[in-house]
Every structure is written in C-alpha cells, then in structure tokens.
Amino acid sequence: MSKRYAFLMDMDKCIGCRGCGMACKNFNQLEPDMVWRQVYPLDERIYPHRDRAFLSLACNHCDNPACLAACPTNSYSQRPDGIVVHHPETCIGCTNCIRSCPYGAPRFNKAGKHAEKCSLCHERLDAGLQPACVQACPTGALTLVDLQTFEDANAVQYPAGYPAMPRLNPSTRFILPRMPRLLRG
8 A cells, every 4th residue: 555645734733933834945945936835824704813723735735636637748747655746847837737726836936937836845755754844843733644544533624715626635634723712710
C-alpha cells in the first residue's frame, strides 16, 4: 500500500504566526510577491473569535487535480504518494491551471512568467525531512499525515466556507477550532 501524503491543519492549535508561510517562502526561495502558503483568519460568521482561529492553506494535492487536467504542456505530474508537482521549465504561463483550481493554489510568477505552487517539499520528504511549513510550525498546528493510515474522528475534509469539491478529492484535512470556555469569576 503506497502512501498518500496530506496536510493536517489543526485550527484549534494555530496561533496565526505565519511561520509556516515564511518557512515555505524561504525554503523555496520565492519571489517577494509570491506566496504558496497563506494564513487567513476565520470568517466571523463561521467562528466569532477572529483573533483566535486561522486557516493555513497551500496546495491540497488533490486526488484528481484540476491543475494537472487543465495544463496543455503537461507541466504537472502526480507522484504515487499523491504529491502534485509543477514543472516550471515546461510551463508556458497560460494560467489554465490558475483558473481551474477552485482553491487558488497555483499562482502566477510575474518575474518568471510561469505558474507555480506548493510541492509539499517533496525534495525534503525524499530526504526523510518534514515539509518546511510543517517543521516551522511552533504549535504543531500543521502536520503531515498519510491518508492511507490516518484516522481521526475529529478531522474534516470540508470545513465551513471551504469549497467542497468531491470530484477533485483534496487531501488536506482540518481539525475545527473549539469555542473558548467562558471564565467564571
């Protein structure tokens, strides 16, 4: 049985420090205006404590990736472990992948005139290391799991406000934030 790597985002642990995004940017030597991992506060309609709950999002490494299907130059490939890799050397910058992804993972690199996205740090994984974003998370809110063996009754695939796309089958899983307990004095 092969692995199927996925990010597990525990919104109950995330403090919104954006260390994951900075680690991604540094490891991948991204252009100043390029971001592959973004941290967002939760919408107050979903969770009323905006300063206490965050979503850290990057590519979902979907089981049936829209970016791969939309690319006319085969600049995307999917590894047996589920990681969707973009190959910028063959990308013509048509932006089909950007338009096709409902999660906004591929981004356009203006300097390089091509699309690019999170590769789940496959080079690091192949060397026995964690992805840069996972390693940088000070609270353990972002972890790497293998969906072939992952079991957590609290994990969901589509939290409120997140596009439910069963056909794509995104691999990222989420632990929802709990409401803070009221202190009684």
